[in-house]
Amino acid sequence: MATETLTGGSTEGVSSGGTRIWLGQTRSFAERYARELFRNKTVLFWSLLFPVGFYLLTITVFVPTDQIPADIKPMVFGATAISYGTFGAVIACLNSFGGQLAADFEADRYKQFRALPIRPTADLAGRMAAGLALAAAAFAVVVVVSLGTGAEYAIRGPESLAVLLLALLVFGVVWMVLAIALVSVVTDERYASIITVAIALLSYMLTGYNGTDPASYTGPDVLLNYLPNTLSTRLLVYHFVDVGADTLSPPALPGTGWSLAVLGLYGVAALAAGVVLVRAVVYKRGVLA
Template sequence: MAADTTTSNPVMGNATPAWAWLTQVRAFSERCLREVRNSWTMLSIVIGLPAGMQLLYGQRLEGISGEMIASTAVGTGIFGAMYICLYIFGYQLAGDLEDRRYEAYRSMPIFPSADLSGRMLSGIVLAGSAFILTILAGVYTGASFELRGLMSIPIVFLAFVVTCVFWMVVAMPFILYAQNERVAEYAVPMIAIVGYIATGFNGANTELSPIDGEILNYLPNTLPTRLAIYHLVPGGAESSVLPPVSAVGPEYVALLVGYGVLALAVGTVLLTTVLYRQGWRP
């Protein structure tokens, strides 16, 4: 007997492509969040690592101004976001590769862009939680935050989202090359640590950085940090926390958007061509 292959929509059944895409985004996102909830290691990194670091610094920063503590908290919060994005995004992607799960995914009608969006959405949620906890830890240790203006909210949000997206994509080439959970767990997050230390808490405390000058306003880890400090710690920008002159102009926001667009483009191409082997279709 010949099988009837006719359905109302040959690829998506009764679901519209848009609905199927959204459902798949949700699938990847919820799956990633559940995996973190079920793993003490991952959960303790999200909850404890950057916030714990801030508490530790805070105790050692007696006699330091509230602006300086706040700047450090932002730098540490951005570090936490980078670490979490590199570690959790990379670890889960490596697990799928190591278990040959992409062979199964390729036999299913999955939108690669839904896969990437779902993973990134969960990464942003986790990194966002860690960032908020770090800011709260900063407040607990004496940090004083203040919004520079209403526009500060979208700019800080943009800076944070771009940070997450950028560093998740940075993890991808390493994971695709190594295809190994151990590399994802131990080696890839080192990028965040090296970046954090080499740039003086991501550009928050420039006197601790071996890198001097204007370049700290352009690096993908220091630019969003310094933008966020400018908007969340108005006193910090004026009180020599942020030499050189802070990244405040629209050109820096444009550069930030550029980093985000570049990361999304590279991430989409890598996932679509290397993992889903679909050429250039998203």
């Protein structure tokens, strides 16, 4: 084997080698998980088609379109689509992402991975990158379909794109970390799937369709500005649908800066919890060592 070449990179001492290995592993995990998620017909149905179907059903059956003024209807459809788009993202991050992790547990794949010099955070980052790609697709599909039904969107300001990225990122990370925690306990793929779909549906219904319909929410109003799913969704509606902050009240939406700070805190806390879970529970290593 005189011609053999190292293709996995080298660990020789320098930190740049460690960074290169981490980036390489992250890329490998992201590619693998994305391939698996986007090829899985069940995943595509639940993450992409189901929310779209739910949206179409809602605007044709449940929304009294004949009682809504014509100039308001495009905004109602837009807000409804964002609500279902984030619901699709929850399904992607909780059910599809969790199902994939459960499948790896069921296949005993982590027994193999634990014997490899894998950086657990590379696994987490790659997994999350693939999960976020699916979540973004789930969100985008509903929004794109909604355009065909007459929904209209508007960009509130120059900061709106950053709001979109941060809201979807934090939203996705929080749900994916919850999925890791759930699947660490319920490792059977079928049970994990049932539980995650149930949580996605319940969280959607019980929080007033992710906070876009405060009238149907029965909990303390203030929570709609603090729950990660409702805050993200309400922020997205405010920034991409031509409605006033009072439309989503009570409670009135807090300022964008405050909302982003709260979301940022959620993101940091969720990431920290994710790192601990993946290191200590999934890879059975020390939290830090």
